[in-house]
Amino acid sequence: MKRLVKILAPLVLGLIVAIPLVSAQGTPIGEADTAAGESVYNSTCMACHQANGQGLPGAFPPLADHVDELVKAEGGRTYVTNVVLWGLQGAIDVNGMTYNSIMTPQSHLNDQQIADVLNYVVTAWEGAAKLPEGFLAFTAEEVAAQRATQKTPAEVLAMREALQLGAE
Numbered sequence: 050m051k052r053l054v055k056i057l058a059p060l061v062l063g064l065i066v067a068i069p070l071v072s073a074q075g076t077p078i079g080e081a082d083t084a085a086g087e088s089v090y091n092s093t094c095m096a097c098h099q100a101n102g103q104g105l106p107g108a109f110p111p112l113a114d115h116v117d118e119l120v121k122a123e124g125g126r127t128y129v130t131n132v133v134l135w136g137l138q139g140a141i142d143v144n145g146m147t148y149n150s151i152m153t154p155q156s157h158l159n160d161q162q163i164a165d166v167l168n169y170v171v172t173a174w175e176g177a178a179k180l181p182e183g184f185l186a187f188t189a190e191e192v193a194a195q196r197a198t199q200k201t202p203a204e205v206l207a208m209r210e211a212l213q214l215g216a217e
């Protein structure tokens with residue numbers, strides 16, 4: 050019996066250590082379920098950002114051919130999570146055009162719906178090909194961590210200003 054414990058104990062310990070390591074790696078974006086996010090997008094975001102993600106020049110910024118640039122910046126995935134949760138207010142430049150408007154908070158969506166819709170907007174409109182290799186899908190846990198932070202739309206703008214975005 051003692052011998053058995055000696056043999057099994059390292060195995061069990063090994064498993065306990067290995068399981069969180071595997072789950073911490075997350076799901077590659079290519080394996081994410083984007084269908085759920087598409088329906089959240091269509092019912093929640095499309096009215097402003099439009100079906101094709103192009104937005105409306107001067108009124109609603111595009112997400113297509115743009116959101117990849119945001120998430121590539123350091124802190125960018127946290128920023129976009131906060132935009133959906135808490136909204137955004139103030140002047141931003143996107144592809145040479147200034148937007149100075151307000152996005153209302155979308156915190157009525159639950160954590161999973163926000164993760165889903167973000168997985169949709171980063172992959173839709175041929176965006177998947179523009180993501181860095183190894184980009185991981187947004188998770189409900191990641192959204193929950195930001196929901197605990199409570200921000201105003203102006204504070205979210207400050208987060209954007211701290212991103213090192215390339216010349217636009």
Ligand code: HEC
Nearest residue numbers: 093094097108109129132137138139148149150151152155
């Ligand atoms: C009522 C209209 C409206 C809705 C609904 C809306 N947005 Fe927005 N969104 C805006 C506006 C306006 C801005 C720019 C705000 C500004 O000028 O500061 C914006 C900005 C953004 C940005 C930041 C762009 C950047 O360059 O920093 C992201 C990301 C975004 N929206 C995603 C979404 C997603 C995802 C949804 C749905 C869950 C959504 N939006 C719903 C109007 C909207």
